[in-house]
Amino acid sequence: MSKQIFGAQMSLRCCGTTSAATAGGSRWQLYVAMSGLVSEWPTFTWPPTAEIPTLEERARALADLGFTLAEGVEWEWTEHAGPDYHPHPARVLMLCSAKVRPLEGGGA
Incomplete structure (x- = not known):
């Protein structure tokens, strides 16, 4: 099992995202904070929704x-x-965070 531990954070982005994403409303975005440039961090962006x-x-x-x-x-x-x-x-922002590790045999 990998011993590398990283921090993941998820937030509702109202004014754009940390990656190239189209406009169209607020969207939740999850990223894994790693060394290097923020633009290179693994990022997942959901379609526009407040859910x-x-x-x-x-x-x-x-x-x-x-x-x-x-x-x-x-x-x-x-x-x-x-x-x-x-x-x-x-306005008040809600941030969700957790410690994560690379999947066994994963590409991270």
């Missing part, structure tokens, strides 16, 4: 990226105010 991706949808997205939750880990939610630089009023 929170289910645990199963998150697991499939992680697997598509070559990762799975680390042993005994659950997703954790945190809340904070949106950044001041957005072109709309600041």
Whole structure:
């Protein structure tokens, strides 16, 4: 089993995404923070929706990226105010994060 542990984070992106994605509304995005440029991090973006991706949808997205939750880990939610630089009023943001590890034989 791989001993590498990375941090995955999921958030509802209202003003674009960290990867090239078309406009068309708010969308949930999951990425795995690694070394190197943010633009090179493994990223999964759901179609526009405000519905929170289910645990199963998150697991499939992680697997598509070559990762799975680390042993005994659950997703954790945190809340904070949106950044001041957005072109709309600041609002509360929900972030979901978890420790992940590469899948055995995965491409990550």
